[in-house]
Amino acid sequence: MHARRFGFLFASAFAALTCGARPARADDMPREDPAAAAKSTAQWREHMAAEDHERKLFYDRDRIKEHRAVLKVLVAARARYDRAKTKAAVLTAQKRLPPTVEDVRRRMTKIDHWGNNSNLLADYDAYLKALSDSYPAARIESFEGKPAAQETVRRELDERTRHIKAWLTEAAESKDE
Numbered sequence: 001m002h003a004r005r006f007g008f009l010f011a012s013a014f015a016a017l018t019c020g021a022r023p024a025r026a027d028d029m030p031r032e033d034p035a036a037a038a039k040s041t042a043q044w045r046e047h048m049a050a051e052d053h054e055r056k057l058f059y060d061r062d063r064i065k066e067h068r069a070v071l072k073v074l075v076a077a078r079a080r081y082d083r084a085k086t087k088a089a090v091l092t093a094q095k096r097l098p099p100t101v102e103d104v105r106r107r108m109t110k111i112d113h114w115g116n117n118s119n120l121l122a123d124y125d126a127y128l129k130a131l132s133d134s135y136p137a138a139r140i141e142s143f144e145g146k147p148a149a150q151e152t153v154r155r156e157l158d159e160r161t162r163h164i165k166a167w168l169t170e171a172a173e174s175k176d177e
Helices: 002-018 034-061 064-083 087-095 097-111 121-143 148-173
Strands: none
Touching: 034 064, 034 148, 064 087, 064 097, 064 121, 064 148, 087 097, 087 121, 097 121, 121 148
């Protein structure tokens, strides 16, 4: 009984689909203009990038106090290295760094638990990596008469600090739509 009923339904559906229908042909479709398609795609990507930029601005604006606290901790850790006048003092500052790194990581998680909303997490990560590795090594090299590495790392951290401050300023000045 069910088999006959199923066969009837199948035959009815097949007839409805094939009755009077003709297959679509590619030459019936208008040709797409490749230049217009590329332009449209580029505009869409630009629009989405602007939307993401704005979303991250608003996200960080709502957490600006926390961001400024993180920056303050990072700058203070760097200053401890800069105040060190001997290799032993640099090594002491480096040994005292892990609690600071843990504190900053905890703050970063509090700012952005998922790690994809704030625009500054990559800068904080790079800052922490430099303070853990390259900055103390470069500082020690500078005591040995090789200042080039320290100048390079300082420039990189200065650039990151400028980027962080500029982003926070832009976030603070951003307005809701």
